[in-house]
Amino acid sequence: MSRIRVAVLRGGPSAEYDVSLETGASVLKHLPEGYEGHDILIDKKGVWHYRGLPIGAQEISRYADVIWNAMHGEYGEDGQVQNVLDKTGVPYTGSKSFASALAMNKSTAKESFRRAGLKVPAGQLFDLEREPAEAAATKVFQTISPPWVVKPADRGSSVGLYIAKNFTELSHAIAECFRFSGKVIVEEYIRGKEATVGVVDNFRNQKHYALPAIEIRRPAGKSVWTYDDKYNGATEEVCPGCFTNEEKKKLEELAILAHQSLGLEHYSRSDFILHPTRGIYLLETNSLPGLTSESLLPKSLAAVGCTYPEFLNHVIKLALAR
Numbered sequence: 001m002s003r004i005r006v007a008v009l010r011g012g013p014s015a016e017y018d019v020s021l022e023t024g025a026s027v028l029k030h031l032p033e034g035y036e037g038h039d040i041l042i043d044k045k046g047v048w049h050y051r052g053l054p055i056g057a058q059e060i061s062r063y064a065d066v067i068w069n070a071m072h073g074e075y076g077e078d079g080q081v082q083n084v085l086d087k088t089g090v091p092y093t094g095s096k097s098f099a100s101a102l103a104m105n106k107s108t109a110k111e112s113f114r115r116a117g118l119k120v121p122a123g124q125l126f127d128l129e130r131e132p133a134e135a136a137a138t139k140v141f142q143t144i145s146p147p148w149v150v151k152p153a154d155r156g157s158s159v160g161l162y163i164a165k166n167f168t169e170l171s172h173a174i175a176e177c178f179r180f181s182g183k184v185i186v187e188e189y190i191r192g193k194e195a196t197v198g199v200v201d202n203f204r205n206q207k208h209y210a211l212p213a214i215e216i217r218r219p220a221g222k223s224v225w226t227y228d229d230k231y232n233g234a235t236e237e238v239c240p241g242c243f244t245n246e247e248k249k250k251l252e253e254l255a256i257l258a259h260q261s262l263g264l265e266h267y268s269r270s271d272f273i274l275h276p277t278r279g280i281y282l283l284e285t286n287s288l289p290g291l292t293s294e295s296l297l298p299k300s301l302a303a304v305g306c307t308y309p310e311f312l313n314h315v316i317k318l319a320l321a322r
Helices: 017-030 057-062 080-088 097-104 106-115 133-143 167-177 227-231 245-261 296-303 308-321
Strands: 004-011 035-042 048-050 053-055 066-069 123-127 148-152 162-164 183-188 193-203 206-210 214-217 236-238 267-275 279-286
Touching: 004 017, 004 308, 017 035, 017 308, 035 308, 048 057, 053 057, 057 080, 066 080, 066 308, 080 097, 097 106, 106 183, 106 245, 106 279, 123 133, 133 167, 133 183, 148 167, 162 167, 167 183, 193 245, 193 296, 193 308, 206 245, 214 296, 245 267, 245 279, 267 296, 296 308
Parallel strands: 004 035, 004 066
Antiparallel strands: 035 048, 048 053, 123 183, 148 162, 148 183, 193 206, 193 214, 193 267, 214 236, 267 279
């Protein structure tokens, strides 16, 4: 019996290029029996490669029965590559173009969350073409109490994430974020315990299965966990997290609701803050969470007795059935 050919798409013109390489390598390493992995690299200029040679995106159908999208960040996670893959006719893992774009844009995602009844931090969106950093900082200073979280509106993995405690820091953080993106979000800083919850579709007889909530403990003295913290092992992750049974149940419900509100498919991971008096706030939902050795989703899968190959097999079957 011939094996199913899985093209693993990784890299791309993204600030998360290196993480995507690691996710793709992990997927290739853990493909279960019955699958044949094919490594498809997209370089930082957007050129597709197979076995060291450049290829056109349309050629991927020659090497694959299904595509595992192991990309992160802009292009790979914002709907662009999904549009390309739709034209190839080859099924792929993860959400479709519209849902991916919706999830990646933090401003539009927050509107979807609000409509679904999810609690999100107060914030403002700024466009570089309309408002310079100092003018944006003045608006925030007059409407939201410090400290503030400043981040690009369309990046993941804490790329360009800052905490500002006064006007000077706020103006500088907005200016720095504009280097990553033309649109920046400034939000109130919510204090509390941090949690992340993965969701897998059609798993264990549930349409949307919420994995155990992981508690994330930041490095000492850090107000947020940065891109480097996430991938160098500096954070402490407790799985299952130290939450009450009521908190665990609520976090799982909210993660499923976030997944549904964006129309996501196959799997996702949502990040939360549990404020001691104001309740649980949803920070954002990742439509293609990392699958590296340091990533959180594989840890929560292991906590419920699901191996990495079993997860890959499950998601590939979902993609083939779509």
